[in-house]
Amino acid sequence: MMPLRISRGTFLAAALAIAMPAFAAQKPAKRAKSAARSTAPTPRSAMAKTDTAQQHFDSAQTYQLAGDFDRAAKQYRRAIAIGLDHLGNLRAARQDYPGAEQLLQQAMAADPDDPDPAVDLAITELYSGDMPKAETDAKTVLQKNPDHFRARALLGKIDFLQGNHQAAADELHAALGLATDFDIAYSLALADLELKKTSLAIVLFDEMKNSLPETAQLHVLIGRAFLATGYPQLATREFEHATTLGPKYPHVHFYLGLASLLSARAPDVPRGESQLELAEAEKSLQEAIRLQPQDLRAFFYLGQCYTSEQQWAKAADAYRSVIKLTPPAQQMDAAMAGAVEGLAEALRKLGKNEEAAAESAKAQRIRATLQNDGASAAGSDTGKANGDSNQQELHSMMLRPGDSKPYDARAEAAYTKSVSLLLGQAYHNLGVIDARASRYTQAAEEFSQAAKWEPSIPNLDRNWGVSAFRAQKYDEAAGPLERQLRRTPNDLSIREMLGLCYYMGDKFAESAETLRSVLGQLPDNAGLLYAAGVSLVRSGDAKNGARVFSRMLEKNQNVPAVHLMLGQAYAQEQNYPEALAEFARALELDPHIAEAHYYSGMVALKQGKLDTSADQFQQELSVNPGYIPAEYQLGYVRLQMREADAAIPLLQDVVSRQPNHSDAHYELGKALLEQGKVKDAIQDLETSIRLHPTDYGYYQLSVAYRREGRANDADQAMVMYQKFRPKPHLPRQ
Numbered sequence: 017m018m019p020l021r022i023s024r025g026t027f028l029a030a031a032l033a034i035a036m037p038a039f040a041a042q043k044p045a046k047r048a049k050s051a052a053r054s055t056a057p058t059p060r061s062a063m064a065k066t067d068t069a070q071q072h073f074d075s076a077q078t079y080q081l082a083g084d085f086d087r088a089a090k091q092y093r094r095a096i097a098i099g100l101d102h103l104g105n106l107r108a109a110r111q112d113y114p115g116a117e118q119l120l121q122q123a124m125a126a127d128p129d130d131p132d133p134a135v136d137l138a139i140t141e142l143y144s145g146d147m148p149k150a151e152t153d154a155k156t157v158l159q160k161n162p163d164h165f166r167a168r169a170l171l172g173k174i175d176f177l178q179g180n181h182q183a184a185a186d187e188l189h190a191a192l193g194l195a196t197d198f199d200i201a202y203s204l205a206l207a208d209l210e211l212k213k214t215s216l217a218i219v220l221f222d223e224m225k226n227s228l229p230e231t232a233q234l235h236v237l238i239g240r241a242f243l244a245t246g247y248p249q250l251a252t253r254e255f256e257h258a259t260t261l262g263p264k265y266p267h268v269h270f271y272l273g274l275a276s277l278l279s280a281r282a283p284d285v286p287r288g289e290s291q292l293e294l295a296e297a298e299k300s301l302q303e304a305i306r307l308q309p310q311d312l313r314a315f316f317y318l319g320q321c322y323t324s325e326q327q328w329a330k331a332a333d334a335y336r337s338v339i340k341l342t343p344p345a346q347q348m349d350a351a352m353a354g355a356v357e358g359l360a361e362a363l364r365k366l367g368k369n370e371e372a373a374a375e376s377a378k379a380q381r382i383r384a385t386l387q388n389d390g391a392s393a394a395g396s397d398t399g400k401a402n403g404d405s406n407q408q409e410l411h412s413m414m415l416r417p418g419d420s421k422p423y424d425a426r427a428e429a430a431y432t433k434s435v436s437l438l439l440g441q442a443y444h445n446l447g448v449i450d451a452r453a454s455r456y457t458q459a460a461e462e463f464s465q466a467a468k469w470e471p472s473i474p475n476l477d478r479n480w481g482v483s484a485f486r487a488q489k490y491d492e493a494a495g496p497l498e499r500q501l502r503r504t505p506n507d508l509s510i511r512e513m514l515g516l517c518y519y520m521g522d523k524f525a526e527s528a529e530t531l532r533s534v535l536g537q538l539p540d541n542a543g544l545l546y547a548a549g550v551s552l553v554r555s556g557d558a559k560n561g562a563r564v565f566s567r568m569l570e571k572n573q574n575v576p577a578v579h580l581m582l583g584q585a586y587a588q589e590q591n592y593p594e595a596l597a598e599f600a601r602a603l604e605l606d607p608h609i610a611e612a613h614y615y616s617g618m619v620a621l622k623q624g625k626l627d628t629s630a631d632q633f634q635q636e637l638s639v640n641p642g643y644i645p646a647e648y649q650l651g652y653v654r655l656q657m658r659e660a661d662a663a664i665p666l667l668q669d670v671v672s673r674q675p676n677h678s679d680a681h682y683e684l685g686k687a688l689l690e691q692g693k694v695k696d697a698i699q700d701l702e703t704s705i706r707l708h709p710t711d712y713g714y715y716q717l718s719v720a721y722r723r724e725g726r727a728n729d730a731d732q733a734m735v736m737y738q739k740f741r742p743k744p745h746l747p748r749q
Contacts, residue, residue: 080445088449095438104123121137131160131161134157138167143415147178154167169188172188181211189204233265236265243409252276269300273300280293280294305318315334316358339356353383444462481494481495485517490516494517550585617633626657633649667680678703682700682713685704
């Protein structure tokens with residue numbers, strides 16, 4: 017049976033009428049220091065983004081001081097979006113894609129009119145492996161912003177990665193027409209090469225050479241493009257030029273060796289020229305190994321050179337170096353399989369058949385494992401086992417055409433520190449604007465965001481707590497109000513709101529402790545006084561509780577809600593005569609007041625007066641139709657009066673409208689069981705147990721199972737009944 021409840025609905029509006037503190041805006045933020053250039057997937061300057069965010073923040077404060085709050089809010093949102101967007105890109109740069117996506121989504125929410133965060137989110141999705149989502153989001157941006165060159169370039173890259181090179185070329189060409197950009201031009205050249213439009217690609221590369229400083233890096237990038245798309249001779253020229261500009265540029269000798277090897281293998285190359293190319297490949301790969309002795313890719317291709325030259329002993333040594341240098345985590349991948357197969361071939365040629373057979377068996381085991389795991393049997397990493405996978409190389413270059421810089425944790429930390437103050441103050445001032453416009457729910461969320469970025473902002477806890485309180489988010493309001501009250505213990509309005517928050521969360525002891533010292537200062541607010549009185553009584557301070565209730569009665573003798581509140585308080589203290597008198601007085605003043613008949617019925621039920629309680633619950637439903645507590649209690653009383661036919665429809669209506677009402681399911685199941693409707697009874701009893709396990713629920717379920725012939729289930733339910741059954745108190749020996 018449901019216990020007596022304390023109703024809050026009747027006094028909530030009155031409680032909210034307590035004094036509303038003013039909201040304080042924040043002074044202008046100090047200009048954030050610029051951070052280093054971003055290493056995020058979208059290589060845009062952190063300095064530019066910081067300065068742009070600061071400019072919008074400064075504009076917002078100007079508008080706010082002038083009283084133009086709509087424009088101020090728009091500028092604050094713009095500043096927030098820019099800061100969060102760049103932070104998201106920095107998270108993506110260190111491959112924290114979930115964190116990046118969260119920040120970028122917040123940026124989109126802050127300023128839905130800015131397409132940049134949406135594009136960066138799509139880029140992050142592409143990097144995290146969700147290409148379909150990235151494509152959908154890029155197209156969504158283009159529907160609203162058809163001239164957004166970054167979105168169009170992204171869509172072109174996605175088309176390329178999906179193998180649709182003509183569509184990629186079309187999108188990238190359109191993007192290049194909107195903005196001159198190295199990344200887009202390079203990606204377009206790759207698409208042209210895949211379409212065998214070599215002359216168009218060469219034109220683009222020549223434009224790059226004419227407009228950019230001549231460096232080894234540039235020639236290596238162009239050479240890699242030629243190499244990955246099947247033009248090793250053109251690639252060789254670029255790598256050779258790169259070696260003259262930077263003999264120690266990373267990997268330049270490796271790429272030159274690989275290009276020479278592939279040129280030697282070309283079907284239309286004369287044998288003599290092929291031998292020369294193999295010699296050049298061997299020379300370049302040996303130089304690559306000299307500069308980077310741990311480069312297993314160079315050893316692998318050196319092994320292939322020796323294989324082509326039939327220098328089997330040297331080939332075997334090269335493949336053994338690959339196997340030795342391969343990390344333990346990659347010992348069972350396609351790269352290792354290719355190296356082991358190469359070693360096995362060399363050993364066979366050297367006449368070491370037993371060793372060759374062992375290596376072949378090892379390679380077969382690796383291939384079988386890869387196949388069982390669903391991995392490709394072909395080489396999957398650039399420069400490993402079965403040669404450079406052109407598709408993998410192109411995929412890498414399409415996503416990162418330039419040489420990727422290492423992630424700079426200090427740059428991210430510096431930017432995060434500089435932008436956190438701006439974000440915190442922007443969110444805070446935006447919250448002030450919304451709170452002053454009575455948009456308290458929105459304001460509370462903005463203040464909570466401000467606290468995440470800069471919790472030391474003056475007045476933040478006060479503004480946040482007040483807004484959350486006004487939005488009736490009492491659990492959220494309690495934290496900032498607690499902190500604010502510790503700072504300003506004499507702030508009566510903060511203390512009142514905190515006391516009400518505790519009360520609304522059934523934390524009566526905390527509410528009483530908060531309000532006890534200022535009982536004499538509390539305003540004549542019925543809701544606030546009632547909360548104070550109930551909290552005091554429920555926490556054991558009946559003397560002070562009585563003082564508060566007497567004051568309420570003196571000030572509000574003819575207000576029905578006050579008598580209803582007093583009646584509930586008396587009922588809680590089991591002072592039933594006084595409770596009934598207060599409920600009667602409330603009904604005398606307002607015959608249609610909600611819950612007065614209900615609580616009168618609950619008192620009668622406690623007194624064992626079933627007829628009276630049923631009549632009161634019925635009257636409650638006549639003035640308060642559909643009130644579930646009254647309908648449930650009426651059904652319960654009908655069952656106690658052996659009127660199951662009248663009770664069952666009431667309880668069925670309760671569970672249909674409130675499916676998580678465990679007591680109603682229990683009473684309904686019990687009634688159905690008594691009528692012999694065992695299957696229906698089991699369904700409701702099981703639901704009751706699932707919602708709220710009780711000893712009496714398991715007992716009735718055990719009875720129902722046994723009547724159904726489910727002996728094992730009945731025994732199990734009885735075990736649970738014994739588990740939940742209260743243990744008798746044993747006296748001490």
